[in-house]
Amino acid sequence: MSRLYTAAALSASLALSGVAVWAGQTFYHVTEGTPLDLSDAMEEGRDTEAVKHFFSTGVNLYNENPAVMAEAEEVYAGMCSGCHGHYAEGKIGPGLNDDYWSYPQNEEDAGLFATVYGGARGQMGPMWGALTLDEMLLAMAWVRHLYTGAPETAIWLTPEQRAAFKPFEPGAGG
Ligand code: HEC
Numbered sequence: 001m002s003r004l005y006t007a008a009a010l011s012a013s014l015a016l017s018g019v020a021v022w023a024g025q026t027f028y029h030v031t032e033g034t035p036l037d038l039s040d041a042m043e044e045g046r047d048t049e050a051v052k053h054f055f056s057t058g059v060n061l062y063n064e065n066p067a068v069m070a071e072a073e074e075v076y077a078g079m080c081s082g083c084h085g086h087y088a089e090g091k092i093g094p095g096l097n098d099d100y101w102s103y104p105q106n107e108e109d110a111g112l113f114a115t116v117y118g119g120a121r122g123q124m125g126p127m128w129g130a131l132t133l134d135e136m137l138l139a140m141a142w143v144r145h146l147y148t149g150a151p152e153t154a155i156w157l158t159p160e161q162r163a164a165f166k167p168f169e170p171g172a173g174g
Pocket of ligand 1: 031076079080081082083084092093094095096100101102103104106112115116120121122123124125127139140143
């Protein structure tokens with residue numbers, strides 16, 4: 001009686017919006033390795049352009065997108081900064097603004113999404129009940145914006161974005 005939903009099943013549930021999921025993509029819990037049930041996602045925020053694009057390509061349209069940066073910062077401030085720090089420098093939870101990851105999958109947006117959606121250990125609870133899919137992509141984009149590493153290592157950006165990317169400087173504003 002598995003009510004297991006993969007990205008493919010989410011795609012089916014989004015059939016009206018014509019969402020396709022990139023080949024065979026399934027998201028797994030970062031520590032337990034169990035497939036994440038995307039049907040748990042809130043109804044709201046499932047059919048935005050960014051969500052559809054993410055589930056069909058793995059690319060987060062909100063990365064370095066000036067039109068949504070303020071909103072992205074707001075979601076991060078409300079849901080993540082208390083544990084990860086204002087600049088994602090680390091607090092109760094680990095720093096998210098450099099190229100060291102406890103879970104190397106977070107280097108890519110598909111992996112980062114799985115961590116945010118499904119949670120990790122201890123206080124890093126799953127966000128599927130707290131944020132819409134769209135808000136998760138916004139929070140992820142702000143985490144990426146806070147990145148202090150070299151632009152070449154910002155592999156989640158498009159080549160054009162990477163060329164223009166300035167590593168975030170904590171305390172320097174912006
Ligand atoms: C209540 C505290 C808390 C909140 C809120 C929280 N986190 Fe975490 N987070 C943690 C802790 C603790 C860990 C370490 C868990 C582990 O190692 O398994 C963690 C781990 C992570 C990791 C893995 C880091 C790595 O090095 O691989 C990511 C990514 C992450 N959090 C992103 C987020 C984002 C994005 C948000 C907001 C949507 C968020 N977290 C909200 C406490 C929190």
